[in-house]
Amino acid sequence: MILLLLACEPTEDTGYVPHGSVAAGISAPLGEIVPYATDDEIATFARGQTVAKHRFTRAEGLGPGFNVEFCAACHERPVTGGSAGLYRNFYLGAGRTEDGAYLPGTSAGNTSGVVREYSYGADDYARPVVPDDTTILTQRNPIPFFGVGLLAQLSDEEILSRADLLDADGDGITGRPNYDRGFVGRFGRKSQTVSIEGFIRGPLNNHVGITSDPLSDERKAELPVDSSGGSAQLLKELAPLADGLSGWAQAAAPDAPLTDSDEIADPEMSEQDLFDLVSFSMLLAAPEIEELDADGREGQTLFDQLNCGGCHTPRLQSPRGPLPVYSDLLLHDMGDDLADGIEQGEATGSEFRTHPLWGITADGPFLHDGRAHTLHDAILAHDGEARASREAYEELLPPKQELVVGFLQTLGGRDQASPGLLVPGAAVPAVGEYGGPVAGLSDAQQAVFEAGRILFDTDFGISQGVGAPRYNGDSCRACHMDPVIGGAGPRSVNVMRHGILTDDGAFVVPAVGTVLHKLSILPGNPNRAQPEANIFEPRQTPHLFGLGLIEGIPVSTILANADEADTNGDGISGKPSWTDGARLGRFGWKAQVPTVAEFVRDAMSTELGMTVPTQDRLTFGKLWDDDGVADPEAPLGTLTAIETYLRFLGPPPRQAGEDTSLGEALFETAGCADCHTPSLDGVPLYSDLLLHELLPEGAVGIEDASANMREFRTAPLWGLAKTAPYLHDGSVDSIEDAILGHDGESTASRDTFAALSADDQAALLAFLGSL
C-alpha cells in the first residue's frame, strides 16, 4: 500500500488513488471485436458471430437433450457474447456416493451435471427426469464472454501471485487457484476451465446437444490466442513445465470427440464453425472502462476503503499490458447462503471465482444464479470471505452506497445497459414491419405503444416477484422474441404442460397446475413433476402480432363457422371454446383465453410467477403467491401498458416476392382453408379460431377449458414465415413437416397435400412461406 501511494500522484480528492493505466487497444463497446484484430480475424469474428446466433434444428443435431438451440440464447445481454436474464438460468446437479464421493449429475446423457430441460429423444421424451441420486442442485445464470481472449493470455504466475492460501496477510481473505489439466483455471463460476475451446465445446454439447471434435493442432495454432503446444498427450506430460505459456494452456482443451444418441452423425458442428466460434469468443473486446468524474473517484475511493479490491483486483498484468478485470480469478469462500454444493476441480461447494466486474452493469441479473436484480442487492448477498467488506458497505449511508454502485457502473457497458434487451434509443419498428404497430395510431397512442413495448421487454427480478416459486421467464420478451419482440419463441422457451392420466382415461390436473415450470426461485428445485404425472406436452410460444385485431372479430363471425356435430358431413367439426363465464376463447393453443387483458394476466402469473391485482370482470391470473414479495407484484399500470401494447401490435406483414396465386388456390382445393379460414371479418389470420381434433385416435395430451386432449385451436397461419418451429409442441422445423404432422380431422387435407406433385407442393409451401 505504501509503495502504491508513493507511485501515484494523489489527486484533488482526499484518499483517491487511481487504479492505474489500462493496456491500450484492448477495449471496445460490448460485443465488438478487439481493436488489434487483423483483417482475417475480423472476417472470422463475423462468421463466428453468425455461428453463435445460429439456431440449430433437429436435422442439424439439436438434442436429443437440450436447454437451448443456440449459443446467443444464453449469451445475449446486452449483445451476443454477454449474459442473459433469469429465463436462461439452468440447473446444475450432482450427487454423492454412499462413501461420500462427489459425482456430477447426468441428464439424458452425460452432461457434466447440466440438467436438460427438453428432450426429443426416444427414451426421454419432453422433460428428462432428474435422477433420484441427484441430491445437490443449484442454478447458474449465464456468464459473459467479453475479454475472455485477454484473460486467456494471462500467465499462470499472474493469477497465482495473489493466492493467499493461509491468509498470510490476515485480512480474512484467502484466494485459492483452481486447476484444469495442470494449468491455472480462469473461466467459469468456479474458475474450473482454462481453455476457451473447452469452455465452448462443453456447453455446446450440454446445453444444445451439438457434438464436436476437438480442433486439430493445426487449427489450434491458427486461433487468435495462440493455442499451439503439441499433442494433448505431450501437453499432459509437459504441463508442469508449461507455466506461463498461454499457448500451451489454451491447447489444454478436452481432447475427446463428443457423441450423442440422436440420428445425426457426430460431430454435428464442423471444425470450421467451431474454429470460428472459438475465434469469435477470443476476439471479443474487453469492456471499456470510463474516465472517472468526481463521483466516480469518490465511489472508487469507497470501493478501495471497503477492500472490495481484496478479491476484485483492479488490474491484472497481461502480455498486452494491465487489464481492468476487477477480479483475481481465484476462488473464495462466499459463505453458506451463496454456497451451492457444486465441486469443480479444487473448488468446494461454497467457493466461487471472483466475478470480473468489467462490464458488470450491462450483464445482470447478478451472482452465480442471478438472484440479485441490482448491484446493491448483489453486494448485500456477499458473505464468507467478503463479509467484512459487505458489512462495511451496509454501514455506509445510502448516498455513499450509491457512489459505490455508481463506480461499478463506470467499468464498461453503461451505455448498452437496458432493463431488457432493447438497446437504449433503438428504433421502433414502423407500421407494416414485424413488431410495428397497427396503422393509424395517434401520437399519444404511439407513445403508449412504445412505452408498453419497453415494459414487454423488461426483465423483472426475483425481488420484484418473479417466481412463486416457479416460473418460466422473467419478461414477456423472454418467450416472445422471434423474429422480433412480440413474436413467437424458439424451442428453448417452450412451456411444458403436464397432467395425470388415470387408469380410466380421465385427465387430472397435477397439484402445481398443468404448467410444469422451467425454473424456480428455490436454489435447488428442478421442478420435478409429481410422480403420478404421466403426460408431458411441450407448448411452442405463438406470436402475438395482430392480437388486437383477433380480439375485435365479432363472436358471431367465429360462431358462423362452428359445426360441432359436423352437420355438413365434411369430416371437419369446429367447436367454439367456451371459457369461464361462457365467454368465447380466442387465444392460446386450446383457445383457452378470451381476451388480450386476460392473456396478459395469465402470462404474468403463470409464466413470470408475478401476482396481479383484481380487475373488474376479468378472471385469469394469480392474486397471491408464496414468494414473500407483497402482492400484487405486477402493478395495474404494468398490466394495462402491456395489454395496450399488444392491442396496438400490428399484424405480421405478408412477404413480398413471387406470385403465390397457384399455391393459394391449392390451399383452398386441398381443404386447408376449411379450418385455416383465410379471413375473419377482414382479418387475414388464416384460422377459424375454433377447436378441432388434430391428434390421432387414442392420443393423449392436456385438457384445457373446452378442449379435450386431442383438440387444438386452428393455429393462425399469418406470420408463418418467421415463426418456426411449428406445431403445438414445436417439434418440427419446416412448414412441410408441419403439414405432414396434421392428423385427426385434417387427415384428408394432409393426404391431399402428400399426393400433390412436387411442383404443386412447392407452390403451396411458397404460398404459406409468404404469409
Next chain:
Amino acid sequence: MILALLGCPEPTPTDTAELPAVDTILHDSVSMPIDPLWSTDQFSPATTCAECHPTQYADWSSSMHAYAMRDMAYQAVVSLRQDEFAGAQDAFCLQCHSAIGTRGGEIYPGFSFDELSPVVMEGVTCEACHKATRLARTYNSGHVLDPDGPQRACLDGAQDDDHDVSFTSMFESSSFCAGCHEVYEVNGLPLERPYQEWQTSPAAAAGRNCQTCHMARDFDRAATDGPLRTVYRHTFQGVGLPLDEDFETPEVYAARREAVQRLLDDCVTVSLDVPGAAVPGETVDVLVSLTNEIDAHNFPTGSTFNRQAWLELVATDARGVQLYSTGDLDTNGDLRDYFSELDPYGDADLIKLSSTLIAEDGSPTFLTWHATEHQTGALPPLYTRTYTLFVPTTADTVGPLTISARVRIRGFAPFVLRAVGLDDKVDRNEIFDVDATTISVPL
C-alpha cells in the same frame, strides 16, 4: 443447553442424550426464547378471571381459543413434528397455541403435553392477550407479553380495584389478531394469511376489522360489579368445532354448531347456468359460478390446508340415473383426489376452494414443514369465479336432467384424522353446506 434448562420450571427429560444441540433449536427472542422470559406461574389461569368476568369466561371456555392446546388433531401433528426434528422445532406451533408456554420455558425440546401447567393447557387464555404490551410483528406470535404489567383492554375509562388496567387501542385492530392468525412456516412459506386478505378488502376500506364479526358487540357488564355498557363477546366465532366430546357439554356444542352454520350460510353462493335444452348423446356444458359474499377475507381463510371446502355437483336424468358427479366422497369419507386411499384421482374435475400444500418433489402433502409451495383455490372477497363442467348424456338419457350443486366445508380431511390415529373422530368431523342450488335441463 444447560443454561436453557436451568430456567425451566418443569423437570428435565430423563434422556438428555436425545436432545438436539442448542444451536439447532428453533428460537427467536419474541415468542420462542431459548431462555425463558419469565415463569408461567406468573400468569393467572382463566378460572381466576372467571370470578369477576363470568360472561367472558363462559364465552371463551367453549371457544376454539380455549381448545387451542386441547385439540387432539393439533397435538398429534405436533407429535409428528416432534419426531421429525427430535424436538428442535417443538416451539413452532406452540408459540401461538400457548404463547405463555413457549415464552415461559415449558416448551423445551421433547416436552410432553401431559406435563404442562394448567395455564399453558388453557391455550389462548385470557392473559395471552390481556397481558400483551405490544406487537413485535403481525405474524407468527408477535405478541410481547409482560406478566407484571396491567391487564390491557380497549374499554375506555375502565377501572378496577383488583388489578391494574390499561387502555390500548391495539385490541381494536386486525393486526392484533394477525399476530397469531398470520402464519409462515419456518422456510417462509405462507400458511395462513387472513390479515393480508383483509388489508386489501372492501371491509378494511369500510373500517371493519376482525373484531367486527368475530367478537360481536353486546350490551352487558365487563365485570360483575361493573356498569352495563357495550362490551365484546369472547366467543371468537369461526367455523371450527372441537373434535373432543369432553371439551364441552352437548348443549353447548349444539349451540356452537348452530352458530357455525349461521356464519357459513350463504357466505358463498353457487349458481348454475345451462343451455336452454340439451340433446341426448351430447355433452351439456354446465357453468358453475361461485361467489364469495364475504367482503373481508377469502373463502375459505385461515388454515385452509387443514379445512376442506369444495364444490359438489351431481347430474341425474329423469329416471334417477346418475350421469355425472364431482365432489362426492369415497366410502372413507374422503374426496377422491390424490389423498383418497380408495379412489385416488377418481374425481378428475374436483373443484377445491381450500388449499393444497406441495412438497419439493411436486407431490401434495398435509405436513406444513414438508411443503415448499401452497396452492389455493380460495375465492377473494366478493369475487365470482365460474367453472365449466361437462355433463355427458347418452341416447338413452331421459329428460329433464336435474343438476344439483352445493358448496361444502369441513374442519379436516378424514384421511388426516386417520393418519394421526383419530379414526374415531371421523364421524364427528361434520360437513357443513354453505349454499346449494338445483336446476333442471329439458332434453
